[in-house]
Amino acid sequence: MRYDVIVIGAGMVGTSIAWHLQKSNSQVLLLDKKQPGEETSYGNAGIITREAVNIKPFPRSFREFFRVLPNNSTDIRYRWSAIYHLKSPLLQYWMSSSPKKVKEIDKAWSALIQHCTNEHDPMIKASGADGLVRKIGWIELHRISNSYEYAIGKAKKAADQGVEYEVLSLAALKELEPNINFEDYVGGIHWKNSWQIKNPSNLVKAYAENFEQMAGEIKQSTVNSVIQTEEGWQVTTDGETYLCQDLVIAAGPWSTSLIEPLGYKIPLFPMRGYHQHFKMTDKNEFSHSLFDANKGFVMGAMDQGIRITTGAEMAMSDDPKNFNQLESVLTYARNVLPLDVAVESEAWCGTRPCLPDMKPIIGPAYKHDNLWFAFGHAHQGMTLGPVTGRLIEEMINGKPLLIDAKPFSSERFASKI
C-alpha cells in the first residue's frame, strides 16, 4: 500500500500530526504497535500547561545538588546505573542550563507553548471531545514561603506572555476545594487559562477517531525498519510493508531506535514517572488538579479516579519498576486528601522523552529528504502535540509556518556526532 505520509507513533504527538495532514488532504497512515494513546500519552498528569512559558533547567545550585544527592526527595530520584549510561546527555543538559542559554531557550519555547490551547481547541471541537477537557485551570500549592514568593514573581512575569493567574490565600483555596486539607501549605497559584484533561488516553483516541472519520487509516503493528528507496520511504512492520512519499517519526521515547540504523545519534534520554489511581468518593472529591510544588507531585481528578502522578526518576527504560518514590509521594498526598482504595493493584510507569536542550525536535531530518522528526516533548507532550502537528503539516506542504521552527530543528544535534 502507498500513502502520501506515514506517521509512526499514535501518541498525542503522532496522532495530532496525522490529524493535521489528513485534514489538509494528504492520505495518511498512522502506525502504532498499540491502540492510540496507550503509552506515555496514557499515564501523564493530563495538564495542558499554558502557564509553562519557561523550560525546566537542570538544577545547578549546590543547595539543590545536596538536596537531591541522598536520593530520597519525592520530586526526583535516580539510579547510579542510569546516571552512568546517560552521562553524556545529562552533561549536555547541565551545559544547556546556564542562565544565558536558558534565556535563549525560553524565548523559543514560549513562542511554541503559547499556541497550545488555541491548537487543541479546534481538534477538541472537531472530535466532539469537549467532555474530556475542563477549561478551569489548575492549582500550584506551596509549603514554603520563599518558594511561594518566588513563584508569584515568576507568575507576574508570565502574565506578559498571556498567562492568566490568581494568587490564592489558604481561605480562598478552601473555598475553591472544600475537601482538601491545606494545613501543610502557605498558599497557591491558580493558573487560570491552562486546561485539564480528564482522560488523556481517551483524548488521543478521540483525535484518532476524528482522523479516521476524515478517511485517515490506522494500523496496529510494530515497525521494524524504515528504508529510503528511489520511490520514497518503505516501512516494514511485523506483517506488512508500506510505502509513502513522506515519513514522520513520532514514536516518543522509542523514536531514536527507529532512526539509529539511518545514521542518526540523537541524545534522547528517558525520564520516568509513575501514577496510581484511587477511588473518588464524596469525601475526597475535588475538581482542580493540584501540584505540590515542593514535593513535586500532581493530584488530578480523572475518569479512572484520583490520579497521583510522581515527578522524575532517572532510570533506563528497561530498568525494573521501583515504587519507592510513589510510596513517599503517597505519604504526603494522604495528608492532603483521603486515598483509601487503590483502583489498580500495580501502579503505572512510563517515560518522558527528553532532549538535553529541553526543546523537542520538530522538523526535517538533517540527512534524508522527506523524513520528518517530531519527538522529545518531555514534560509537555500532551500540551504540545497539536501545535507540533500543525507545524509538521505546514512544513511538509511548504506553507508559511505558525512560528519560527529553527530552534526545534534536528540540525542542532548534527554537529555533535
Ligand SMILES: Cc1cc2nc3c(=O)[nH]c(=O)nc-3n(C[C@H](O)[C@H](O)[C@H](O)COP(=O)(O)OP(=O)(O)OC[C@H]3O[C@@H](n4cnc5c(N)ncnc54)[C@H](O)[C@@H]3O)c2cc1C
Ligand atoms: C508521569 C508523567 C506526567 C506527565 N504529565 C504531563 C502533563 O501534565 N502535561 C503534558 O503536556 N505532558 C505531560 N507528560 C509528558 C507527556 O505525557 C509526553 O510528553 C507525551 O505523552 C509524549 O507523547 P508522544 O506522542 O511523543 O509519545 P507516546 O505517547 O509514548 O507515543 C509514542 C507511540 O509510539 C509507539 N511506538 C513506539 N515504537 C514503535 C514501533 N517500533 N512501531 C510502532 N509503534 C511504536 C508507541 O506504542 C506509542 O504509542 C507527562 C509524562 C509523564 C511520564
